[in-house]
Amino acid sequence: MKRLKYIMWYTGLLAISACSSERIAPDGETEQNIDVHLAAGISESDNSSRSDNNTYIKTAFTTNDEIRLVNTVFFNTPDFTNENTIFTYAGIENNKYKFTQSSQNDTSGNPDGTGSTDDTQPIGITWNDFSPTSFVYMFEAVYYPGNELFSSVPSDQSNVENFKKADLLIAHHRMPLEDRYKDIELTFHHAFAMVKVEATVPTGVGGLPKNAIQEASMINVQTAYHVDYTATIQNNGLRTVKGIEDENYPRTNVKMWLQSITENTAKKTQTYTFLGIIPVPNPNDPNEPIIVQDDFIHFEVKVDDKTTKTYRFVPKENAIHLEQAHITVLKLQLGKNGVLPLLLSAEIAPWTQASAGMILDEEDPTDNTLSGGNSSDDQQGGNQSENQQGGTEP
Numbered sequence: 352m353k354r355l356k357y358i359m360w361y362t363g364l365l366a367i368s369a370c371s372s373e374r375i376a377p378d379g380e381t382e383q384n385i386d387v388h389l390a391a392g393i394s395e396s397d398n399s400s401r402s403d404n405n406t407y408i409k410t411a412f413t414t415n416d417e418i419r420l421v422n423t424v425f426f427n428t429p430d431f432t433n434e435n436t437i438f439t440y441a442g443i444e445n446n447k448y449k450f451t452q453s454s455q456n457d458t459s460g461n462p463d464g465t466g467s468t469d470d471t472q473p474i475g476i477t478w479n480d481f482s483p484t485s486f487v488y489m490f491e492a493v494y495y496p497g498n499e500l501f502s503s504v505p506s507d508q509s510n511v512e513n514f515k516k517a518d519l520l521i522a523h524h525r526m527p528l529e530d531r532y533k534d535i536e537l538t539f540h541h542a543f544a545m546v547k548v549e550a551t552v553p554t555g556v557g558g559l560p561k562n563a564i565q566e567a568s569m570i571n572v573q574t575a576y577h578v579d580y581t582a583t584i585q586n587n588g589l590r591t592v593k594g595i596e597d598e599n600y601p602r603t604n605v606k607m608w609l610q611s612i613t614e615n616t617a618k619k620t621q622t623y624t625f626l627g628i629i630p631v632p633n634p635n636d637p638n639e640p641i642i643v644q645d646d647f648i649h650f651e652v653k654v655d656d657k658t659t660k661t662y663r664f665v666p667k668e669n670a671i672h673l674e675q676a677h678i679t680v681l682k683l684q685l686g687k688n689g690v691l692p693l694l695l696s697a698e699i700a701p702w703t704q705a706s707a708g709m710i711l712d713e714e715d716p717t718d719n720t721l722s723g724g725n726s727s728d729d730q731q732g733g734n735q736s737e738n739q740q741g742g743t744e745p
Contacts, residue, residue: 575600593633
């Protein structure tokens with residue numbers, strides 16, 4: 352009898368426990384929101400600025416920006432051409448730029464508000480579409496300026512819009528399995544190198560006319576690029592991106608954007624600031640310097656009302672070293688009375704090393720090839736035309 356009572360008492364406790372568990376477990380506890388959400392930022396940028404409208408460097412995401420995200424397995428190359436990879440800017444939350452897919456927000460199609468009735472529209476991707484590698488999900492992402500895919504930077508960056516179109520951003524992120532369904536946090540990096548040239552020239556007597564420098568170009572550089580997706584890198588790090596060249600993408604000249612001309616009336620000088628963005632060059636021979644030719648930047652200079660001449664920078668020791676996500680700033684100064692070499696200093700700003708000493712030579716008008724710029728005559732101006740006022744080195 353006692354044993355029977357014990358069995359009945361124990362059975363009752365199990366029944367009560369089962370009922371209690373059922374009451375405290377909500378109906379949808381095992382159901383998860385499988386929509387994918389992104390939380391993005393740009394490396395070395397202050398997200399609190401909320402806008403990049405007043406700068407030529409991409410420091411913030413804004414309305415209509417798009418990010419393309421791909422889940423990769425075993426270091427395969429992501430395919431960013433698929434429309435289902437696109438996520439659209441959705442505002443700022445917790446100091447991060449939020450991105451979602453349009454299908455997650457569009458409830459205008461059906462009468463009950465359940466979404467679009469157009470079956471041809473992409474439905475986007477969900478967490479159910481992702482596959483982990485080992486104990487993590489691996490993601491690669493890209494931001495194409497203007498939301499247009501490209502395989503090479505514009506060769507004409509002489510206006511601000513084309514200049515900005517060259518600023519590719521990329522991101523790599525590994526996410527633990529236990530963080531599944533959370534926001535995918537992406538840190539974007541500038542994929543290429545920026546070259547900034549600041550040339551200060553005298554004006555007036557013994558100097559050049561005002562607004563004399565008409566344009567500047569980087570000469571014979573690689574504009575196409577390749578991203579190395581096979582290497583193991585630090586989480587949220589920057590993948591290696593190098594320039595490439597072949598019969599479809601030969602080296603070419605890149606016109607730079609004249610960002611500003613400032614005048615110092617007291618010193619009677621003008622300073623020209625030119626900007627250009629290119630992939631870090633990838634020499635065919637690892638022993639070659641990154642910039643393989645004996646000059647790097649050409650200037651079209653109006654020396655008087657009738658004459659325009661081409662001048663060039665010649666790197667000392669025939670090498671300029673650029674690095675991803677940084678700005679190489681080349682500062683030049685032209686001495687009075689003429690066409691003596693422009694003196695150059697080089698410095699690096701985050702955006703990783705460049706070391707360049709350069710001079711400015713006139714292109715030889717009797718030869719289509721460029722002089723080496725290493726002889727004393729070249730460096731001192733030599734026997735230049737009468738349009739180039741002679742003088743002494745300052």
